[in-house]
Amino acid sequence: MANFSRRLVSEALGTAFLLAAVVGSGIMAQRLSGGNGALALLCNTLPTGAILTVLILMFGPLSGAHFNPAVSIAFALRRELPWPDMAAYIVAQIVGGLIGVWTAHLMFELPLWQLSENVRTGPGQWLGEFVATFGLLLTILGCVARASTAVPFAAGLYITSAYWFTASTSFANPAVTIARSISDTFAGIAPSAAPAFIASQLLGMLAAVTLSRWLWPLEIHGAEARLADRR
Numbered sequence: 001m002a003n004f005s006r007r008l009v010s011e012a013l014g015t016a017f018l019l020a021a022v023v024g025s026g027i028m029a030q031r032l033s034g035g036n037g038a039l040a041l042l043c044n045t046l047p048t049g050a051i052l053t054v055l056i057l058m059f060g061p062l063s064g065a066h067f068n069p070a071v072s073i074a075f076a077l078r079r080e081l082p083w084p085d086m087a088a089y090i091v092a093q094i095v096g097g098l099i100g101v102w103t104a105h106l107m108f109e110l111p112l113w114q115l116s117e118n119v120r121t122g123p124g125q126w127l128g129e130f131v132a133t134f135g136l137l138l139t140i141l142g143c144v145a146r147a148s149t150a151v152p153f154a155a156g157l158y159i160t161s162a163y164w165f166t167a168s169t170s171f172a173n174p175a176v177t178i179a180r181s182i183s184d185t186f187a188g189i190a191p192s193a194a195p196a197f198i199a200s201q202l203l204g205m206l207a208a209v210t211l212s213r214w215l216w217p218l219e220i221h222g223a224e225a226r227l228a229d230r231r
Contacts, residue, residue, distance in 0.1 A: 004085075010063035011089050012096035014055045018067050019100030019179045020107075021051040026186035027108045040186060041163065049160030056152035065152075068173040069093055070205040074137055077209050090175070097179030105183065116181050116188030120168060126200045128168035133204030135162060136172045141208065145216035174198045 022044070029043035056065040064081075066072045072089040075081040081089070105112050139158045143151045162170035171177050171189070177198055181191040189197065 004088075007063040007085075008088055008092045010059040011066060012092040012099070014059045014063075014065055015067045015093045015096030015175055015179075016100035016103065017055055018048075018051060019097045019176065020104045021047050021100075022176065023101050023104040023180065023183050023185055023187045024107060027104065027110070030186040041169065044187065045160055045163040048163070049156045052159055053152045053156030056155060060152065063089070067093060067096075067175070069175055070133055070137065070173060070201050071140060073202070074141070074205050074209050077206075078141075078212075093175040094178055097175040098182065101179045101183045104185075110185070114182060114184040114188075116184045116190050118184070118188040119190045119193055121193045121196065125168040126196055128166035129171060129197050129200035130204040130207075132162045132166045132168060132170035132172040133201040134208045135204075136170075137205050137208030138212065141212040142216065145212075168197070171197055172201060172204075174201055177201070 025047040026040075026044045029040040033040040033043060052067075055067065059065040059067075064075070066075070066089055069090040072081060072086045072093070076083050076086040102112055105114070136155065136158055139154050140151060143154045147154075159170060159172065162172065171180070177189060177194050180187050180189050181194045
């Protein structure tokens with residue numbers, strides 16, 4: 001039980017730091033960029049990719065460093081994470097994300113409770129979230145299969161890149177989407193737009209899990225066997 005508690009705290013704390021970085025750097029970028037949107041996005045992108053790498057290195061040995069319900073569901077579908085553990089991970093991630101956003105608000109002396117008015121919607125943005133999540137999950141699953149030590153760096157670099165090549169700026173994470181909906185700042189998303197983003201993310205995750213079974217079949221079967229042995 002103590003070990004499981006550490007895993008949940010790791011997921012909550014890691015997601016909190018991730019959202020504090022996303023929202024906090026967005027606030028700082030908007031304040032310092034002088035209205036230059038491209039510069040603000042760049043200043044939001046680099047801290048996000050950097051902190052994600054650090055957090056995976058820090059918490060990976062404890063919980064696997066998912067910080068993302070799509071990742072947790074993917075590993076449950078691959079039979080590498082028990083379903084009850086997955087549900088607990090997702091709760092921890094959502095709670096951690098909310099705490100991270102509120103912490104960013106407090107650090108920058110903004111109202112604690114906000115709802116974003118930044119409407120992000122349309123087929124292009126929904127496709128962007130599908131692509132962003134599909135690519136992130138393939139990055140993670142591919143590295144887990146063939147180069148597990150590269151996961152922190154690959155995930156951080158992928159998100160850094162996807163901020164710029166996707167129309168949605170690559171949320172790729174349902175917990176991040178929920179948390180950013182309560183921040184009326186540069187990184188926010190209107191609550192009304194969040195469900196479509198989350199649906200696109202989950203579809204992207206399912207596509208990546210399906211393709212990964214074909215791309216790396218031996219590794220998938222081996223992981224399932226290891227989980228069966230632990231049971």
